[in-house]
Amino acid sequence: MNARKLLYVDRRVIYLLVAIGALVPIIRPIGLPTVPTKPVQQLFNKIESLGPDDTVIISFDYGPSSEPELNPMAQSILRHCFQRRVKVLVMALFPLGGVNMAIDQLQAVADEFDDINYGVDFVNLGYKDGAQAAMKRMDISIESLFPADVNGDPTKDMPIMAHARNYDDIAVVISLATGIIGEYWVNLVNAQFGVPVAVGCTAVSAPKYYAYLRAGQMMSLLGGLKGGSEYEKLLVDKYEFARELYEQPEIKITSAMAGMDVQSIVHVIIIVFIIFGNTMYFIMKRQEKAR
């Protein structure tokens, strides 16, 4: 009887425990260690191998609902590219907020670097409707798809566009994706045009991307907040500027590395409940059998 009572505990009790588990590390960070994995290391190494003559596409294919997971990833990748002086084309193919994510993140990170210039080292090409149609068009001409940048200024006069005529000039496409658009970059752009593709996705969509990663259709996968924290760790270990940056309180509290404290504690709470629920289930089964 007691076992039954415990098993049917009000779901709001679980919500409360999860809320406490999430709040405590936000108020008092713990600083649990982060260990980079091979899929994340591969993108880091790829960016490390690039320089000022190389161009990458970073596509903001997510909206505000995925902000906590993908913003830290976007920031650390942008920081890495700008530190290496790699030319960055930013765009958004996700309709609900992708372009605003791009504007906010690009603005925040570009301000940290004194010697990079808009239109020369990076550009925000804005949002374009049609996903696959837009991707196919870029194989012919990126400028024809984006005749104007996010502010409506013509792109044809921008020096960076001379380094980004079509996919032939692109060293890697990095899609920060919440939905199916990340998949399109893999199964359309990589498959048909041979461009290396890395995807930084929300954790909920990470399992399906492992099939592409394993088949060699993607060069790297950053899965959810964990992927973001691993990239931050690699950046911090490699560069002094990043180490100082991620020590600043306003950046530290929103970093993926800090977020992993919350993840770890809440996961422990959920695992305890799963073990508890299953144990209670078997105890009840035994009690019913005995009756």
Place this chain on the structure above:
Amino acid sequence: MVSIGVWINAFLTLCILSFLYKDNPFFRFAESLFAGMSLGYYIGLANQQTLMPNLFMPLFRDFSGSVVLLIPMALGILLYFRYIPRIAWMARLALAVYIGYYIGVMFLQKLHGEVLPQSRDTILQLRGIAGIDVLWNAVFIAGVISVLLYFYFSAEHKGVLGKVSRVGIWFLMISFGASFGYTIMARISLLMGRFSFLVNDWIRPLMGAS
């Protein structure tokens, strides 16, 4: 000083979180507001970022050189004919073009991007490779075959087929477990994002803490 934007943000966050206790008018208000704003945002975005630079501006600047753009423009307008019953059938012409285009794109995309590379990836060698790789390749092959057989419904699942499809169920359960773990991680990230906002952008400045 906490800005009015942060107050609105905090209020709407609490409205949405209140659903965890039970359904209530505050939650419904925030939900409806979000849905309405999303639609308005999308219409404005499509107009500003796609229609203006890729359709209207080229037509205004160089009409004769951009006359081909009148075709997709006409197709787009045709879609709205469905709201005029007398000529609603004309909307189907535009739909036929869109569907035809995307079937063509998707057909190649699925074939080149999924069927062929994923099939190729299941052809794995078990000899001539070292150590643990043999085991992983064997597990991979066993997983693919047993799950495929589980979804084979033209014969009753008994005997050898029943046993192999049972193994397939185990593989499926393990993959569902992995997906569940990732789903939890995603949802906790969202919760953390909102809590981090409430604590660091709203409560701490209100209390005068940095």
